[in-house]
Amino acid sequence: MTATICGSYDEALADTPDGATVLVGGFGMAGMPVELIDALIRQGATDLTVVSNNAGNGDTGLAALLVAGRVRKVVCSFPRQSDSYVFDELYRAGRIELEVVPQGNLAERMRAAGAGIGAFFSPTGVGTPLAEGKETRRIDGRDYVLEYPIKGDLALIKAHLADRMGNLVYRKTARNFGPVMATAAATVVAQVERVVPTGDLDPEAVVTPSIYVDRVVPAAHPEEASA
Amino acid sequence: MTATICGSYDEALADTPDGATVLVGGFGMAGMPVELIDALIRQGATDLTVVSNNAGNGDTGLAALLVAGRVRKVVCSFPRQSDSYVFDELYRAGRIELEVVPQGNLAERMRAAGAGIGAFFSPTGVGTPLAEGKETRRIDGRDYVLEYPIKGDLALIKAHLADRMGNLVYRKTARNFGPVMATAAATVVAQVERVVPTGDLDPEAVVTPSIYVDRVVPAAHPEEASA
Amino acid sequence: MTSSTGTSTGTEPRTKHEIAAAIAHDIVEANPGGAYVNLGIGQPTLVADHLPEGSGVVLHTENGMLNMGPAARGGDVDPDLTNAGKIPVTELPGASYFHHADSFAMMRGGHLDVCVLGAFQVSERGDLANWHTGAPDAIPAVGGAMDLAIGAKRVWVMMTLLDKAGRPKLVPECTYPVTGVACIDRVYTDLGTFAITPDGVRVLEAHGRTEEELAELLAPVRLV
């Protein structure tokens, strides 16, 4: 199935089921698919597991999804931030589950999901509370902890440009989790600044090949979708 | 240590020790660092383990290294080719060891070495003779075989362009094993068509970041090295 | 889903081009929105010639490219642009290049829709043998075969039903060393097309043989 260029954020997320595991790109605001998150709130799916580096800032984006009561569990590396009061309150009230994962394990576990790896021995977290209860092994004189893939039902990511096939390029450090999340979810939705004609992206510089992308929503010119 | 631009292939390999494990890029002739292999033959290091997709064709390149008696063991996915008579003879005479590794495991095992992964459960090879004696595990209903990293002392790769810092870009399918081998060896030597000024490569399109590259040998204009 | 190019059961064995056309037809039919497909070295590459214009089928080559075009000719030949069989090919608009670890991650992660492979043998439970004859003096060489065997949502085989000695290649149990276990779900041959199902082997089409003749030829393989 090659990618579909969608006319709206809402169209792209219309079929999101309750209970889905949703990978959400971004590191801080860079690469954060804010418009897709807003559409997910409008769409109404609930009982979600959200996998993202952070757990929302202020009252918008992920925080708004949390406020709306749609999220059962957050898997992230860094929930606690200066303005993560929405998550903090829900967490302290016991109304949301949290799995804290070291950032490198978070990325590598999604990479494993995308690459068909069943599990891997990670050098990160050994001897720490985050490895408690996990299988460890000494290999070639170094200790490792066994980590399992994190697979999404849905990934929401933000890229810079897409071509009509769904090839993606990113901008600077907004690339962050986008490419790895794109490999790790059954359905991948990318919001982009613009959709360019197929052939306009340099094949040597494509970061996310079209095979990983199911739906693309252009921001600047949504009317392009019907072109 | 940032990359050194070398004036000759010989200079780049002068310190290769006997017994080294050498990762050699290329898939067929595309991406094959022929001039570096020739320099390795001249340099004289012996008792080498060579990790490469193939085991040499005709009488040149890897085959010439094998003929010279410098290689103790070959780790590759596909030694047998229409013109791999040099390897075939050595192998049948019991004068060279062979470890056959499925191509995807070969790539992923080097990727693991570069990424600090201690070992990983691979979906490839399960139930086949190439998994015999290896640890297997059923994870989430699927069987996997445990594979370990392949780390090189030296990697010889071919790229298209380098900048003076050692950032690399490749050409088309000649990219193949280069980027992953560059992450997996203690010393990485890249032969390139040309060295361009730092800043001339698009940071979004760099494939091998300079951190992975120790020495660069330009082909077209070796006099650049002294510039 | 019905199989093949409109026809059901033929009275003549299929040529390799007819098999390739049937596979191309079925890829398109099973994937109306387009498909990402890897065609193994050898006869499976013929499938590309039968994909209709605008099918949305995108070809992957495991040496690091999506949207591979036809074989290169004359001045189009570029030694840096080959397929997995090391034959010079071309690039279509929308192509992308990636390194070997990324390319095999794409396969092993199950992102391709269909992979078509040649085979020495396929067992009735879908084991594939296509990398090694088992001859004691043969030099083992696997390439990407074991990754391809498990490297797509659906892995199909294209082969002759009988070997040169007239023995069936669809067998109760592979006698050659296997490439992958329970990984094949369909087998396209000159004499018939077969689905590997949990209950056994189902004849989808017969060509130049009746279903009864196929059952006799393949026994003791369970046909259902």
Next chain:
Amino acid sequence: MTSSTGTSTGTEPRTKHEIAAAIAHDIVEANPGGAYVNLGIGQPTLVADHLPEGSGVVLHTENGMLNMGPAARGGDVDPDLTNAGKIPVTELPGASYFHHADSFAMMRGGHLDVCVLGAFQVSERGDLANWHTGAPDAIPAVGGAMDLAIGAKRVWVMMTLLDKAGRPKLVPECTYPVTGVACIDRVYTDLGTFAITPDGVRVLEAHGRTEEELAELLAPVRLV
């Protein structure tokens, strides 16, 4: 290798800028051919201000960039270009961008030469505690701390030697939850610079304290 900016042992405690300068000096001295360095969030970022022109030091930020430049100001601010502390930064010639899995592979694979981190505590065998105070009501948040702790050939700590209550942060055993085990090989503080060695903690420099006073302050940590 001698430590610090030319001086050996000072009579005054070092300011954070002096500590940063000493670290910058030692990075350059230990890596005359240039170095790939990650500077942790907070005070370690000050080290960048003290790297001399032409040092060959290339800064990595774990959110996916090599050759990061100074903080962005005014019109240079680009929301798509930040460091790991989410502060807008700039790009130097020779920069490259990569995704999070590639960036952390770079760290975890041991490709960085030096990483400089803040700490709550460092133990005498080099355990690091810098992610969690252990307070029962604290919301756990680790970010990249555990990857950075094991993410370079040499991992150095920059901190005050004493906490706000005057207790040493270089301790026999971490009482806070650890970030990494036996991962720190040098500790730069206001009162002294310490090497973590297999035999114990060695005072490389003392500032505003004599070595004897440091030994008394840090006891029962073994100073060698």
